[in-house]
Amino acid sequence: MTILVIATTAACGLGITGAASDVASSDAGPGGADLADSGLELDAGSVPADANDGVDDAPDAGVNGLTLTTTTPGSELALDVEGTAGWAHWGLNANTNAYNQHAGFVGAIPTFQVAVPSGGINLRTMSDSRIKITWSQGTPTEESQGTLHGVYSRDSRVTFTLGVPLTPKTSELVLYAGLHRARAELVVTLGEGDDAIVRSATFDFASGNADYRFALAHHVTTDTPLTIRWTMLQKYDQGNSNVTLIAATLR
Numbered sequence: 001m002t003i004l005v006i007a008t009t010a011a012c013g014l015g016i017t018g019a020a021s022d023v024a025s026s027d028a029g030p031g032g033a034d035l036a037d038s039g040l041e042l043d044a045g046s047v048p049a050d051a052n053d054g055v056d057d058a059p060d061a062g063v064n065g066l067t068l069t070t071t072t073p074g075s076e077l078a079l080d081v082e083g084t085a086g087w088a089h090w091g092l093n094a095n096t097n098a099y100n101q102h103a104g105f106v107g108a109i110p111t112f113q114v115a116v117p118s119g120g121i122n123l124r125t126m127s128d129s130r131i132k133i134t135w136s137q138g139t140p141t142e143e144s145q146g147t148l149h150g151v152y153s154r155d156s157r158v159t160f161t162l163g164v165p166l167t168p169k170t171s172e173l174v175l176y177a178g179l180h181r182a183r184a185e186l187v188v189t190l191g192e193g194d195d196a197i198v199r200s201a202t203f204d205f206a207s208g209n210a211d212y213r214f215a216l217a218h219h220v221t222t223d224t225p226l227t228i229r230w231t232m233l234q235k236y237d238q239g240n241s242n243v244t245l246i247a248a249t250l251r
Contacts, residue, residue, distance in 0.1 A: 065219040066190045066197045073176055073213040076146075079135040083109075083249035085170050089133060090245055091125040091151040092141060098125075098149075103139040109173075109248050112162045116155040126150050129246055130211055131176060150246035152180075159231040160245045166190075166220050173218065174249045175228060178211040179203060182241040183234035188216060189227040206236040 079087040079102070086108025092098040099111045114121055129148040136143040153160075164173055177186075183204045190197040203210065218226065235241035 062221060063219075064190055064195075064197060064221060064224060065217075066188065066199060067217045068186075068188060068199050068201070069215045069217070070201070071213045071215070073131050073211055075130065076132045076134070077176065077247065079133060079247065079249060080137050082174065082251065084251040086250040087135070087248065089135070089138075089144075089147070089247045091149040092144065092147055094125045094127060094149060096123045096125055096151055098141075100135070100138045100141050100144075102135075103137050103142070105250070106139065108250055109162075109164055112160050112245060114153065114158065114160050116153075116158050118156070120155070121153065121158070122155055123151060123153050124242075126152055126244065129244075131246060133247055150244050152242045152244040153232075154240065154242045155232075156235060157232060158243060159229055160243065162228040162230075162245075162248065164226045164228075164248075164250065166218060166224050166226050168220055168222065170250055171217065171219070172251050173216040173226060175214040175216070175230075176212070176246040176248065177214065177230055178209065178244040178246070179205055179232070180209045180240060180242045180244075181206060181235070181237040182232050182243060183236075184243050185229075185231050185233050186214060187229045187231070190218060190220070191224050202233070 079089065083102055083105075086105035087102045088109040088111065089100045090098060090111070092100055101107075101109060114123060127149055129150050132146045132148060134144055134146050138144070160177075162175065166173070183202065183206075185200060185202045187198065187200045203212070214228075216226070216228075230243060230245065232241065232243045
């Protein structure tokens with residue numbers, strides 16, 4: 001297992017700037033590649049050389065703290081188990097507008113916004129994710145016995161932005177995402193203004209697919225926004241390079 005140490009606000013509808021088209025499945029979705037082969041430059045401590053990890057291991061109780069750990073996700077994910085304070089899933093049944101969440105924590109993880117510098121967006125769905133996702137306490141779809149759906153975009157420099165209003169009662173947000181033949185950047189911001197904590201890392205995978213589990217351990221003293229931006233920086237396959245977004249959990 002490879003580990004990377006490195007984190008928001010929104011309404012419940014899918015925020016899209018520009019046109020969107022719905023495709024039933026991806027012919028170039030994320031693959032089951034091991035993170036160790038993902039093109040990250042790892043040093044002896046298994047922390048990518050480009051990670052910004054200036055966070056105390058045990059921050060004082062009176063200050064905010066943020067750490068990102070990146071690993072390869074397992075083949076199955078039970079959202080009700082991992083998302084004890086809320087969860088979200090996107091793209092169910094090949095619908096780009098599908099946004100399911102924990103019925104007991106509605107609004108805990110608002111849906112994403114997606115933007116492209118050119119203004120045109122070609123948001124798609126995939127049905128070949130390597131992560132089988134289940135839940136039984138969802139809304140509007142009450143349960144899933146194992147979906148492989150998610151959303152992705154092939155647009156140049158597309159950015160998925162996820163905003164989550166953290167509270168002192170939560171300790172970890174996990175994002176499931178990926179890329180295909182692309183170079184991408186994750187930028188995480190805890191708080192706002194001069195006091196915000198920012199963490200970032202890049203992921204370079206020219207030869208195939210990579211899946212990531214971004215675990216954001218946090219401590220906040222008051223209600224604090226957490227903003228995550230997942231951006232494709234470079235394409236290695238002009239017709240098929242993409243970045244994906246699948247699910248998120250909070251506990």
